[in-house]
Amino acid sequence: MKSVCLALFVLLFVSCSSDDSVSSKDYTEENEQEILNYISENNIDAVATSSGLYYVIDEQGEGAAITASSDVSVKYVGMYTDGTVFDSSLDEEVSFNLQYVIAGWQEGLTYFNEGGSGQLIIPAHLAYGSNDYNGIPGGSVLVFNIEIIDYVAENEQEIVDYIEANNLDAQATGSGLYYVINEQGTGEKPIETSYVTVSYKGYFVDGEVFGESTADTSFYLDQVISGWQEGIPYFNEGGSGTLLIPSHLAYGRYDYNGIPGGSVLIFDIELKTVN
Missing domain, CATH: 3.10.50.40 (Chitinase A; domain 3)
Known part of the structure; x- marks a missing residue:
């Protein structure tokens, strides 16, 4: 800004x-x-x-x-x-x-x-x-x-272009979130208030990495961005995949902690445990 x-x-x-x-x-x-x-x-x-x-x-x-x-x-x-x-x-x-x-x-x-x-x-x-x-x-x-x-429309196009360019089998949700399931997992399925442990890598659509877990990370799902709150419950414990999150489900239109306002965020995640 x-x-x-x-x-x-x-x-x-x-x-x-x-x-x-x-x-x-x-x-x-x-x-x-x-x-x-x-x-x-x-x-x-x-x-x-x-x-x-x-x-x-x-x-x-x-x-x-x-x-x-x-x-x-x-x-x-x-x-x-x-x-x-x-x-x-x-x-x-x-x-x-x-x-x-x-x-x-x-x-x-x-x-x-x-x-x-x-x-x-x-x-x-x-x-x-x-x-x-x-x-x-x-x-x-x-x-x-x-x-x-209109970040909603711009983000949608960015995500669709990224999916096509990378030949991803992604599912769309009504919120604007897209997700890819590599492994569904066989354990418990979380809800939006679950305490979960994950490993992840976060990057922009150009591939630049902005964050990555160096160890397993635990948190309550109702205390993280909306894209994670919605996206992680599509997996069972032991599952892995990718979340493609528009800015209105992430950090919004304002710059945040090194993430430019309006950014689409992509996370490769592995859901380790659900408590």
Whole structure:
């Protein structure tokens, strides 16, 4: 995740700037005219909202609906109406909760689903207000080209491609998990709250290993990632195989302990004991 993204500064700034009645200026009418000129000059089919925000949907997206409190992952370019770019995250998606960003993003992204793309045209009162802030002039209209990442769909495709490339006989579950049984095992079958002992190797779809047990590892299944909670009970004690786990059943959209956000995780496992 990028450490500094101008689009992601918390709403606290907006609150503080708008309370400064001495130096504040109302840019509402000026911004509205600037936005209308920008839309006309660029022949944009934009939708206006009652707040003063305008948005353009290029792709609605087929993923989950977005609410004002959703966690989202996006790629974006931020620019002024003259085309000058002030920020960009095209090289790497950024993840955040919508409650902690500017109001224009809070409202605007809710018109899309995950996997969607388009443009937000945001007046100053829904962005950084009337005062200069971190290089952005006070009263600025901000334009963002956005792409909202749908990790569920992306992970599914990654897993399917990996299965085909490696000629695996994998079973799909309704959750997005895939699993391969090499040995079913003849012992007890665990449930999601069982205390189990396993050996494992974890790696990404490119084969890079991120974790491996040097000795048998024991834990309660209800205390590990969802992909393990669901996947290990497909085996009996003594069984072995592979779990292919999408990020929503692992560590999610945020970087975690060296694992990049949105990563598909693959585990070769051997279920040693069930208690």
